[in-house]
Amino acid sequence: MAKSESSPGPVSPDPWAPILEELLDELEASADRIGLGTERGVLESLLDLEGGRQGDVALPVHRLAGPAGRAPPVLAADLAKSWSPSRSIESVSADGAFVNFRVVTARLARETLERVAARGARYGGQDGPGPTAIVEHTSANPTGPLHVGRVRNGIIGDTVARVARAMGESVTTQYYVDDLGRQSAMITWIWSKPADQWPTEIAAAAAVPEPPVRRDDVLYGRPYPFVSAYLKDHPDAQAELAALVQRIEEGHGPPLHRELVGKILAGMLATLARINVRFDTFVWESSLLTDGSVDSVLRRLNGLPSSITEENGARALDLGRYGLPKESSRVVYQRGDGTSLYLTRDVAYHLKKMRSADRVVDVLGQDHRLHARTLDAFFEELGEPRRPIFIIYQDILAHGGGRMSTRGGSAVWLDELLDDAVERARGEVRDRWESIDAAEADRIAEAVGTGAVRFHILRIAPEKPVAFDWEQALSFEGRSGPFVQYSYARAGSILRKSGASEFFVGYDPAHYTSEPEKALVRVIARLPRTLRVVLRTNHVQNVAGYAHDLADEFNRFYHAVPVLSADAERTSRLALVAAAHQTLGNVLDLMGIERLERM
RNA sequence: GGGCGCGUAGCCUAGUCUGGAUAGGGCACCGGGUUCCUAACCCGGCGGUCGAGGGUUCAAAUCCCUCCGCGCCCGCCA
Numbered sequence: 001m002a003k004s005e006s007s008p009g010p011v012s013p014d015p016w017a018p019i020l021e022e023l024l025d026e027l028e029a030s031a032d033r034i035g036l037g038t039e040r041g042v043l044e045s046l047l048d049l050e051g052g053r054q055g056d057v058a059l060p061v062h063r064l065a066g067p068a069g070r071a072p073p074v075l076a077a078d079l080a081k082s083w084s085p086s087r088s089i090e091s092v093s094a095d096g097a098f099v100n101f102r103v104v105t106a107r108l109a110r111e112t113l114e115r116v117a118a119r120g121a122r123y124g125g126q127d128g129p130g131p132t133a134i135v136e137h138t139s140a141n142p143t144g145p146l147h148v149g150r151v152r153n154g155i156i157g158d159t160v161a162r163v164a165r166a167m168g169e170s171v172t173t174q175y176y177v178d179d180l181g182r183q184s185a186m187i188t189w190i191w192s193k194p195a196d197q198w199p200t201e202i203a204a205a206a207a208v209p210e211p212p213v214r215r216d217d218v219l220y221g222r223p224y225p226f227v228s229a230y231l232k233d234h235p236d237a238q239a240e241l242a243a244l245v246q247r248i249e250e251g252h253g254p255p256l257h258r259e260l261v262g263k264i265l266a267g268m269l270a271t272l273a274r275i276n277v278r279f280d281t282f283v284w285e286s287s288l289l290t291d292g293s294v295d296s297v298l299r300r301l302n303g304l305p306s307s308i309t310e311e312n313g314a315r316a317l318d319l320g321r322y323g324l325p326k327e328s329s330r331v332v333y334q335r336g337d338g339t340s341l342y343l344t345r346d347v348a349y350h351l352k353k354m355r356s357a358d359r360v361v362d363v364l365g366q367d368h369r370l371h372a373r374t375l376d377a378f379f380e381e382l383g384e385p386r387r388p389i390f391i392i393y394q395d396i397l398a399h400g401g402g403r404m405s406t407r408g409g410s411a412v413w414l415d416e417l418l419d420d421a422v423e424r425a426r427g428e429v430r431d432r433w434e435s436i437d438a439a440e441a442d443r444i445a446e447a448v449g450t451g452a453v454r455f456h457i458l459r460i461a462p463e464k465p466v467a468f469d470w471e472q473a474l475s476f477e478g479r480s481g482p483f484v485q486y487s488y489a490r491a492g493s494i495l496r497k498s499g500a501s502e503f504f505v506g507y508d509p510a511h512y513t514s515e516p517e518k519a520l521v522r523v524i525a526r527l528p529r530t531l532r533v534v535l536r537t538n539h540v541q542n543v544a545g546y547a548h549d550l551a552d553e554f555n556r557f558y559h560a561v562p563v564l565s566a567d568a569e570r571t572s573r574l575a576l577v578a579a580a581h582q583t584l585g586n587v588l589d590l591m592g593i594e595r596l597e598r599m
Numbered sequence: 600g601g602g603c604g605c606g607u608a609g610c611c612u613a614g615u616c617u618g619g620a621u622a623g624g625g626c627a628c629c630g631g632g633u634u635c636c637u638a639a640c641c642c643g644g645c646g647g648u649c650g651a652g653g654g655u656u657c658a659a660a661u662c663c664c665u666c667c668g669c670g671c672c673c674g675c676c677a
Contacts, residue, residue, distance in 0.1 A: 373602090485639085493636065549624085
């Protein structure tokens with residue numbers, strides 16, 4: 001009953017919010033009239049907002065039918081019949097056990113365009129200050145250039161961060177730089193030897209096909225896979241490496257070490273920057289040793305009742321009660337020689353993150369799944385109330401299946417993929433736009449090519465196993481990044497040619513009477529809800545899905561509804577185009593794909 | 600062997616958390632569309648035992664059980 005006697009409060013950034021409130025008010029009243037004492041919360045939870053084929057919102061009444069003592073179709077019909085006309089709901093109809101509500105387009109359009117006009121680049125998101133968040137992603141070992149097997153990490157992480165930021169969270173992205181341990185030490189080990197003292201097996205690195213770009217990550221990462229293989233059957237080298245690892249962990253590593261890690265990392269970051277992936281903070285693993293974080297964790301762990309000392313003095317936690325799929329229920333966190341392990345440092349790192357942010361999100365490959373569970377168990381043991389949120393993705397497999405391997409030649413370098421995509425885009429641009437100058441063509445090609453790659457990876461759920469496919473990765477049609485960019489450019493073109501400078505003045509939402517216009521209004525209106533769901537579920541593929549839906553509806557509208565040549569409706573249609581343009585742009589931003597005014 | 604993830608048309612994929620109406624898209628294929636705001640587009644068609652089997656339910660792609668296939672992990676590596 002009670003219409004909101006409370007103050008309206010701040011306007012919701014979601015155009016559907018006030019309409020759904022009204023719908024629920026009326027639904028409650030309608031339920032009352034037919035003697036249903038159903039609570040508003042129940043009704044609300046039953047509403048299907050993506051719902052109706054035959055409307056905008058659907059209410060399945062099965063669950064209400066029993067208590068009401070009537071058959072579902074009867075109840076649905078009764079509810080529909082007792083409906084009183086309202087300004088938001090255009091029609092209410094019963095179909096079987098469903099009641100379908102169709103919203104008055106003009107009302108939805110008004111709520112939507114007002115918000116797009118007022119919020120601009122912030123349309124779709126929410127105002128802060130929200131919680132603080134740390135999103136850690138990529139964090140690949142600095143041992144060589146990135147290949148596409150792991151590029152999902154950065155794209156997922158960066159998109160999650162962008163969405164969280166749009167939703168009002170205060171987000172810091174972090175790259176955890178592994179400068180400790182064997183992997184990066186192998187690089188230093190080999191490069192600290194004069195070239196004429198390299199083992200021949202490693203010097204043979206020169207025979208491997210070269211990645212297309214020559215940068216420090218390529219150059220210094222080159223011997224890595226060969227060092228790795230060489231070590232397997234050279235105990236003397238292993239001993240050298242072990243000594244080096246220990247010196248590094250003790251803080252006495254050669255200056256070359258940090259220098260090489262930094263150079264390789266810079267190369268990897270240059271590649272990531274091409275797809276608009278950048279980081280706010282870099283946390284060097286070694287800093288956790290020097291700032292005492294690891295010692296402090298070690299002390300806490302050693303004091304735990306579940307802490308055990310192994311024969312050689314190593315320390316472990318008995319995690320038997322967690323049912324981890326380990327051969328032993330003991331998980332070692334400190335070596336016999338007193339040094340720490342990756343796991344221990346990661347515990348320290350996460351405790352640090354959880355102290356400084358409300359939400360801690362990690363993007364991890366599926367090979368880290370058990371590691372993530374182990375971390376959780378450690379936090380439980382330590383009495384830490386909070387947990388990181390783990391987003392687990394599957395590595396992209398090589399073309400025929402199987403892991404991408406540098407030595408086996410099945411690895412596809414990310415730069416190589418991007419170069420190919422850009423090259424193909426350049427061809428497309430030239431075909432369509434002959435008068436374009438070279439610099440402009442390059443700029444557009446880079447945006448289109450990299451956008452295609454980023455979208456291609458983003459569109460698939462992270463946990464889905466995928467094998468790399470050049471043809472699909474380089475597609476510029478259909479469900480693709482360029483399609484969204486193209487739609488944005490088309491909308492921009494209309495706005496430009498209109499000669500107008502202000503689009504959200506003098507429009508009349510009652511003009512949106514054709515199906516394409518109604519559909520376009522509805523997709524635009526859907527963005528805030530979509531982003532709320534993505535924030536909660538981390539299903540970043542839905543951002544790409546939404547972008548495609550929006551572009552799709554815009555193109556249908558574009559073909560069916562003339563804008564510039566319209567008379568009475570021109571202003572209103574321009575407003576709708578402007579709203580679509582803004583929204584497409586906002587979604588491109590969320591995906592880290594360049595907006596192009598022309599293409 | 601154990602644990603976890605994945606399995607939706609020829610190919611790729613959304614939907615699975617929170618069960619609801621004839622399972623949405625895209626590619627490919629077939630047929631149309633450009634004197635008109637960018638054809639990287641639009642319209643139409645073809646194509647589905649949602650891995651298999653059982654169970655729960657008024658209702659299962661979705662929940663439970665069993666099995667099959669693929670992947671990953673089960674280190675005093677990271």
